[in-house]
Each structure stands twice: as C-alpha cells, then as structure tokens.
Amino acid sequence: MLGEFELIARYFAPLAADAPGAFGLTDDGAVLAGDGGPARVITLDTLLAGTHYLPQDPADLVARKALRVNLSDLAAMGARPEGYLLSLALAPEVPESWVDGFARGLSADQAHYGVALLGGDTTRTSGPTAISVTAIGTADAVLRRSGARVGDRVYVSGTIGDAALGLAVARGVAGDAGDPDSRALAARYRLPQPRVALGAALCERGLASAAIDISDGLIADLGHICRQSGVAADLALPRIPLSTAVQRRVEMDAAHLRTALTGGDDYELVFTAPPENADALAALARDLDLPLTGIGEVVPGGEVILRDPEGRPMTFDHAGWTHF
Amino acid sequence: MLGEFELIARYFAPLAADAPGAFGLTDDGAVLAGDGGPARVITLDTLLAGTHYLPQDPADLVARKALRVNLSDLAAMGARPEGYLLSLALAPEVPESWVDGFARGLSADQAHYGVALLGGDTTRTSGPTAISVTAIGTADAVLRRSGARVGDRVYVSGTIGDAALGLAVARGVAGDAGDPDSRALAARYRLPQPRVALGAALCERGLASAAIDISDGLIADLGHICRQSGVAADLALPRIPLSTAVQRRVEMDAAHLRTALTGGDDYELVFTAPPENADALAALARDLDLPLTGIGEVVPGGEVILRDPEGRPMTFDHAGWTHF
Numbered sequence A, B: 001m002l003g004e005f006e007l008i009a010r011y012f013a014p015l016a017a018d019a020p021g022a023f024g025l026t027d028d029g030a031v032l033a034g035d036g037g038p039a040r041v042i043t044l045d046t047l048l049a050g051t052h053y054l055p056q057d058p059a060d061l062v063a064r065k066a067l068r069v070n071l072s073d074l075a076a077m078g079a080r081p082e083g084y085l086l087s088l089a090l091a092p093e094v095p096e097s098w099v100d101g102f103a104r105g106l107s108a109d110q111a112h113y114g115v116a117l118l119g120g121d122t123t124r125t126s127g128p129t130a131i132s133v134t135a136i137g138t139a140d141a142v143l144r145r146s147g148a149r150v151g152d153r154v155y156v157s158g159t160i161g162d163a164a165l166g167l168a169v170a171r172g173v174a175g176d177a178g179d180p181d182s183r184a185l186a187a188r189y190r191l192p193q194p195r196v197a198l199g200a201a202l203c204e205r206g207l208a209s210a211a212i213d214i215s216d217g218l219i220a221d222l223g224h225i226c227r228q229s230g231v232a233a234d235l236a237l238p239r240i241p242l243s244t245a246v247q248r249r250v251e252m253d254a255a256h257l258r259t260a261l262t263g264g265d266d267y268e269l270v271f272t273a274p275p276e277n278a279d280a281l282a283a284l285a286r287d288l289d290l291p292l293t294g295i296g297e298v299v300p301g302g303e304v305i306l307r308d309p310e311g312r313p314m315t316f317d318h319a320g321w322t323h324f
Helices: A004-016 A020-025 A059-076 A096-113 A162-170 A180-190 A196-204 A218-229 A244-252 A255-262 A275-288 B004-016 B020-025 B059-076 B096-113 B162-170 B180-190 B196-204 B218-229 B244-252 B255-262 B275-288
Strands: A030-032 A039-048 A080-090 A116-124 A130-139 A153-157 A210-213 A232-236 A269-273 A292-299 A304-307 A313-317 A320-323 B030-032 B039-048 B080-090 B116-124 B130-139 B153-157 B210-213 B232-236 B269-273 B292-299 B304-307 B313-317 B320-323
Touching: A004 A020, A004 B096, A004 B116, A020 A030, A020 B116, A030 B080, A030 B116, A039 A059, A039 B039, A039 B080, A039 B116, A039 B130, A059 A080, A059 A096, A059 A130, A059 A196, A059 A210, A080 A096, A080 A196, A080 B030, A080 B039, A080 B130, A096 A116, A096 B004, A116 A130, A116 B004, A116 B020, A116 B030, A116 B039, A130 B039, A130 B080, A130 B130, A153 A275, A162 A180, A162 A244, A162 A255, A180 A244, A196 A269, A196 A275, A210 A218, A218 A232, A218 A255, A218 A269, A218 A304, A244 A255, A269 A275, A275 A292, A304 A313, B004 B020, B020 B030, B039 B059, B059 B080, B059 B096, B059 B130, B059 B196, B059 B210, B080 B096, B080 B196, B096 B116, B116 B130, B153 B275, B162 B180, B162 B244, B162 B255, B180 B244, B196 B269, B196 B275, B210 B218, B218 B232, B218 B255, B218 B269, B218 B304, B244 B255, B269 B275, B275 B292, B304 B313
Parallel strands: A080 A116, A232 A304, B080 B116, B232 B304
Antiparallel strands: A030 A039, A039 A130, A080 A130, A153 A269, A153 A292, A210 A269, A232 A292, A313 A320, B030 B039, B039 B130, B080 B130, B153 B269, B153 B292, B210 B269, B232 B292, B313 B320
16 A cells, blocks of 8 residues: 555545646645635544544643644644634543543643634544544735745754654653653643744745645655755755654664654744845744744755764665665 | 533533634634635544445445545535545455555545645554545635524425335345345445535525535434524424435335435435525525425424324334334
C-alpha cells in the first residue's frame, strides 16, 4: 500500500484539478473563491485515538489539540480563525464524563482563539475514537508553500523538537517522566501552541514568501516548501533553536537530536523571507514575544541540507544522523 | 450514555451560542457570515464502515454516498454545492484498489454535481474506515427548520422508505435479494439521490417555509421541523408516497410500513409551504420531473401525528404501528 502522500498524489490530487483554491492539495488548507472581501481559508484534519493522541490523555487536552492542529493549518496560510465544525465518532468505552471534559476543553480554547462551534455531528464507532475538525478562517492574501525564492532566509518560530521528545517521554522511552524537563516536554506534545498571531502578522505585513506548520517534523515539512517552490534549503545545525530541556536530552543521548529534527507535532511555523525583511521580522518577534530564528538560506536545488558545526552536510538513516 | 441529540444539546450547543450562523446546531448546516454576496453554507458528516455503510459495498458507491449525504444537507438548506474536503481514515485491511475505486466514485459525482475536491487528509486507523466530508455551498437565502407556520402544507419529494427496506434486503431480513424489486430497493440504500436542484429551487423561488432532508426517517426528521418551528404536523397515511416496490413489501408484511416511515437514508426533502404556493410547487415538480406530494398540514401542537385511512391517529411501539 502506498503512503499518505503517494495516495494523495495518485488518487486525490486529480480530483482537485479544477479548483484553483485547492492548490493541487499541496498546501495546509484551501481557499474558497471570494466575493471581493477577504479570502476564506478552510482545512479538515482527523485525530484518531492511539495514533494522534494517547487514549489516556485528558479529554480537555485532546479536544484542544484537535482544534489547535487545525488552527495551526490556518496559521500556516496566514488566516485568522473564525469558527469550526466538529465530527465526533466515539469509541464504545468512552463515558459521558469524557465528552464533558472534551466540551470544556473546546470552550476554553474558543475563548482563547475567538472562535465558535458552527456544526458537525456525533456518532458511535466500534473502533478508536475519531475526531474530525474543519476550521475556517479569513485572510486578505494567503501564504503558500510555493513562494520561496533563492536568496531568501529560512526562519522558524519558537523551539524545535519539544513535542517529539515529549511523546518519547510520555511513552517512557526518553528517561524519567517525573522531572521538570520531562513534564515540560510532555506538555508541549499534549497541547500544541498554534502560531495564529504569527501567521496572520506575516501575511498582513507581507513579510514571508512561503510558510508551513511543522506537524511532520522540521526537515520533512521544510521539504514540502522546497518541493513546491523548486528550491533547496541550506540549514546550519547550530542555529536551530532547541529548548534547554531538549538540549539536555540531546547531551544525554545524541540519538535524541534526530527525534527533535524529524519528529512531529511541533506546530511551530517554518517560513522563508527575503533578507531585507530581517529588521521587520525582529520587530515582529518582539511584538509577539516569540523567537523567530534564522536557521539557513534558500539555495538552488531541491532538498533540505543540514550542516554540522564544521559546515559538513549531514544525513541520517534509520539509526540516526550521520555524515556523508 | 446519552444519545446523539442529548449529547449535542447538553455539551455542544452551548459552544455554538455565540455564532449566529450555527443556529444552535439545530439545522443541517451552518451559515458563514457573508460579505454582501451569497451566504456560504457548510456541513460536516462522517460515515463509518459497518455503521453507515456495509464493508462489502463497492468502494465507488461508498465514496458517492459519503459525498451525497453532505450534498443532501446543503440541499435541505437550499444551497448549491461548490466543493468539498475529505478526511479518509483507512482500516488496515483496505487495499489500494479500494482507494482507486473510491476516487473513481468521487470523480463521477464531481462531474455530476459540478463540485471539486478542495482539501483534507488521509490517515490509517486500527478501527473501521472513517470517511469525513465537509461540503460547502452558496445560497442567497437559506432554508431553515424553524419556519413552518400553522396552515402550511407538508410536502415530501420522491418516495419514502425505499432505502430503509433496501437496507433490510441487503441484510437479508426482507425477502429475496435477487428479484427486481429488491435490487431497486438496495440501490436506493446504497446510492442516495440528494435533492440538490429541488432545494436550490425552493430557496430561489421562495416556495418553502421550512425544510429538512430525511436521513433519520420521515417521522423523526419532520419532528425536528415541528420542534424548531413550535408546531405539529398532521399527516394522512394514504397520502404518503410509496414506490410500488415498497407497497408490495408492505402488502407482504405490514411491519415493513414502520420500517418505511421511520427508517433512515431516504435523503428526500420534507418541507412545509403556504397553501397559496401549491400551483408553483406543481410547476416545480414538472420542471424537475420529481414528485412533490402533499402529505398533511401544519397544525398547532408539537409533534407528528399520522392518521390511518379512517382518520384515527396512529402511534407505534417497538413492535410496530398501533392505534391509540
């Protein structure tokens, strides 16, 4: 059986060929044809118990994660969220108290992000609980994955790898789960912080040439920008922002570095911008109190190159990072 | 555990309180705030293998059903469909050939209904295959469930009960599956005919006061109109349109009548209209080559009353229809 991206390319992208706003299914969301006003951006993602969250995760956090990963898709396109639809298929063992907690989580995030529930459905399933969310937002002009140009710089928001190591902690494969570092990492996995204000500001201030949210890992998601833009990204490992908690884990075991750079669920934005926007981006970082770190340059080619402190390109196999 | 409607009322309707276009989650879809142009209507429904379709159903028909039940929700609000998003969570045993057939089914219906795929995602699940579709349409003014007024007439499109008896046939509990009647009924279950042109025309010609699509059965869905409108519906059993295939099944076993009237998946529209619109509705039925049958009147009260040929109110328990 083909993987997700091959299935989409072979069977579903042709179904989107006639819809200009579907962008060939290559972006984080679709744009509905406008009526002169701002564009409407729409996205649909499903979370499955056991696959996208742990069944024992608190219901309110699961709800907020389901909403937030969709808000992150809107953020990647520079859209401000306005509402969402929810389709909830509940596993047989899920009690009403879980639904209560789930709804309380949604309520908290609705207040935080200024969105409301618009519709959807509730069903029972014999399988794992499935949570589908459609989020809708507006943008005057959307950010795409295809706009990166040679000479642009590559930026990333926040820090990278916390969620992937947090998942490892939650699974008991990355050390003691009780220390403060571990709790902080696990919290980043359980509850993403979608960069809604950043995405909207990048769009409204016209600062970024391309953007994507990091759901499948920095290297893989930046690879999507490279493929869609027909460019390569040349990154310097020492410039990639790691939290102190991740740094300490990497010092304990270098294999954690691969997890941090290729693991998913960061929900930071990685974006490209022309060098003349550096000062404006520094000002934006101050406005948002959010680090925006330049980690490399856009160069000719087609892939993501990561260089070690000596400037040598690195690659990795399933065992971890190695040199060419 | 509460049922679907109680869960929605208790936990999810409060989350929609601040969104006027969510209508308190009482309608078939939500309306996005417009920018002066036509309203955008949006709906999200999930189909689960084993619950909403039979795992052995052909993949192309499953795909078309998943799309069509959402187009039916748009039709109930009078919206013309423009596109859809698809979230597909595939069970482990699903082969690539199934995805191929699924995509071919979507392609056929895209051409038929003039819609395109806009986005979504594809994942694997350890449980039954789950198919979530978000459909988007436009309407100058939407049909609601709350507009029925005392004195209006109750109409239904097409015939009622074919899909419910078709499901019974497919499950082997309603006689021989090989005769032409049975094949016709099973086809109605497997592939709904959403009344897209009817819904749009009712809306554009201003003929209906309230509408809903019949997914949970004529009596239950008309009950939603009654509750939302604060009225009762007084129906005459002999006026309810039944196909000859359903009539023959009912003659064989009167218990099939309950199945026909309370079973789901008809995806016809039941709607109310002032009596002065009767001629215009007759003209519309001719235009669409689709029967629109008056089955009763809107009266004061709060429920659906069904009268036998002698005018006596009928009710039913789990064993079937009985008289008061």
